[in-house]
Amino acid sequence: MVIVLGIESTAHTFGVGIASDEGTIYANVNDTYTPPAGWGIHPREAAEHHVTVAPRVLEKALSQARMTMKDIDAIAFSQGPGLGPALRVGATVARALAVKYDKPLVPVHHGVAHIEIAKLVSGFVDPLVVLISGGHTMILAYSDGYYRVFGETLDITIGNCLDMFARHLGLSMPGVPKVEELARRGKNYIPMPYTVIGQDLSFSGLLTYALKLLKEGYPIEDVSLSLVETAYYMLAEVTERALAATKKSELLVTGGVARSKRLREIFGIIAEDFNVRLAFVTDEYAGDNGAMIAFTGALAYRCGIRIEVENSTIRQCWRIDTVPVPWVELIKRGDIKLKFVKKYS
Ligand code: AMP
Ligand code: MG
Numbered sequence: 001m002v003i004v005l006g007i008e009s010t011a012h013t014f015g016v017g018i019a020s021d022e023g024t025i026y027a028n029v030n031d032t033y034t035p036p037a038g039w040g041i042h043p044r045e046a047a048e049h050h051v052t053v054a055p056r057v058l059e060k061a062l063s064q065a066r067m068t069m070k071d072i073d074a075i076a077f078s079q080g081p082g083l084g085p086a087l088r089v090g091a092t093v094a095r096a097l098a099v100k101y102d103k104p105l106v107p108v109h110h111g112v113a114h115i116e117i118a119k120l121v122s123g124f125v126d127p128l129v130v131l132i133s134g135g136h137t138m139i140l141a142y143s144d145g146y147y148r149v150f151g152e153t154l155d156i157t158i159g160n161c162l163d164m165f166a167r168h169l170g171l172s173m174p175g176v177p178k179v180e181e182l183a184r185r186g187k188n189y190i191p192m193p194y195t196v197i198g199q200d201l202s203f204s205g206l207l208t209y210a211l212k213l214l215k216e217g218y219p220i221e222d223v224s225l226s227l228v229e230t231a232y233y234m235l236a237e238v239t240e241r242a243l244a245a246t247k248k249s250e251l252l253v254t255g256g257v258a259r260s261k262r263l264r265e266i267f268g269i270i271a272e273d274f275n276v277r278l279a280f281v282t283d284e285y286a287g288d289n290g291a292m293i294a295f296t297g298a299l300a301y302r303c304g305i306r307i308e309v310e311n312s313t314i315r316q317c318w319r320i321d322t323v324p325v326p327w328v329e330l331i332k333r334g335d336i337k338l339k340f341v342k343k344y345s
Contacts, residue, residue, distance in 0.1 A: 002073040002301055005061070005097070006294030009090025010082025010110045011134055012041050012173070014050040015290030016061035018072070021298035023120050023338040026065035028284065028291035029057050037172040040163070047085035054093050061290065064344045069101045074306070076297020079107040080315030081135060087314040095309050104306045106297040110288070111136050111320040114281070115147065116299060117292035118254035120340050122279035125332055128248040130239055130267070131320075133255030133288070134159050137201065137235070138320065139242045142328050149321050150242040151199030158231050159257045161203035165210055165227060169220065174287075179224050180262055186225025190218060194230055199238050206230060228262060236266050243274045254281040256288070299327040302336065 001020050008015035008030070015030035033049035035041055062068060077094035080087060098105040114136070115129050129140045129147070137153040156164070159176055166175025169182075193209050195202040210227040214220065243251065251271055257263065258280045271278035285292055303326040330336040 002298055003071060004074045004076050004106065004294050004298040004301055005072045006076040006108065006290050006292070006297045007090040007094050008078050008110070008288050008290045008293045009050050009086050010078045010080070010288060011086055012046060013288040014053050014057055014090065015288060015293070016057050017290030017292065017294035018061055018065040018067060019291055019294035019298050021302040021336065023295070024341040024343055025291045025295065026067065026343050027061040028289055028344070029061040029064060030289050031057050032287070034173055038167055038170040040167060041083070043083040043085040046083060047089050050086060050089035054089065058093070069097070072101070072103060074104040074106050074297065074301045076106040076108045076293050076300070078110045078113070078293050079312070080110065080318035082110060082316065084314065084316050087316065091312060091314050095312060098309060104301065105309060105312055106301045106305060107307045107312065108293050108296045108300060109318055109320060109323045110293075111138070112147065112323055112325060113292040113296040114254045115140070116296040117285045118252050118279070118281035120295060120338055121282050121285060122252055123340070124250040124252050124277070124279055126248065127250035127252035128239070128242055128246055130235070130251070130253045131255050132158055132235070132253065132257035132263075136255060136320070139199070139238055140320070141242070141246050141248055142325070145324055145326065145329070146321055147323070147325060150246065151201065151238040153201045153203060154197070155202050155204040156207070158203055158235060161207045161231055162228070164207055165224075168211055168214070174256070176257055176260060180228055180260060182221050182224035183228040183262070186219070186221040188222045188225075189229060190222060190226040192226050192230040194234060196234050196237055199241060201234050201238060203231060232263055232266055236270060239267070240270055240274070243270070243276060249276050251276045251278045253279070254286070256286055259283055259286045299336070303327050303330070
């Protein structure tokens with residue numbers, strides 16, 4: 001068994017987790033930067049936040065796990081994708097720990113980590129994945145060494161779209177649940193641009209149109225309802241087609257937006273129609289968190305993946321379908337056995 005300390009810092013959250021390659025999570029401590037209402041994440045301000053909280057988060061994670069650095073086999077970090085200044089803080093902390101305590105350094109792709117933690121908690125082994133986090137809107141499935149993309153946004157993510165709409169209304173982050181709340185009070189659906197191109201999606205025109213309707217005086221609740229329903233049904237359409245094409249029997253939804261109440265209803269209908277098992281990542285591991293980096297780092301480290309400090313520059317635009325995930329085959333074959341155990345309170 002290996003135990004890995006993982007550091008997350010791609011965007012709003014600085015997190016430290018500690019996990020084993022058998023599925024035990026020993027610690028998950030996260031501190032999230034919240035911009036003032038009406039504002040988005042300024043990368044420099046997020047980075048300043050991360051620098052400020054890093055020592056305390058690290059200390060808290062070790063004490064939550066009742067461990068010292070002696071118990072840690074390797075240091076994993078979110079190498080990308082994400083906001084440069086924010087990513088650099090996590091990478092710097094990880095490098096410093098690796099050098100000071102003479103531990104191997106393990107690079108982790110943030111999106112892959114969202115998938116692995118959701119697979120761990122759901123017990124799903126080979127699902128069709130809907131990855132809806134701040135930085136990703138993608139449909140994926142594993143094949144031959146990589147997570148392959150079966151549809152993605154061509155511009156902004158679905159979370160971005162609703163967060164930016166929320167910002168224009170002067171609401172604070174996270175925006176998605178607040179726009180959904182407004183949508184629940186909407187009465188009339190206003191037809192919106194519905195942009196599905198093959199298996200790909202586009203949300204920027206939808207956002208522009210929703211903002212135009214607001215300017216024209218349409219009720220906020222009706223515009224919210226129309227925006228949410230249109231965006232979610234676009235995602236539902238490509239998910240259905242991906243299920244039909246891949247014939248997967250498990251549907252797994254992960255990332256920060258997986259907490260959406262309305263999407264849970266919509267994916268429930270899809271799962272029933274396609275007769276597939278459905279799971280959502282649990283709330284604790286939905287948003288960015290250190291535990292998912294630690295756990296994915298542990299799987300990667302077990303497969304011999306590591307990086308030299310001098311080669312460990314961050315990768316702001318790292319595509320998920322270029323990341324080798326050799327552990328997936330080992331898990332499918334039963335050579336790596338996982339059991340989700342949460343060993344902290
Ligand atoms: P992540 O980058 O994975 O932490 O995801 C961030 C996204 O999750 C943002 O777009 C948030 O608005 C969204 N989000 C946060 N909380 C919720 C929630 N309770 N329901 C739906 N979306 C949420
Ligand atoms: Mg994320």
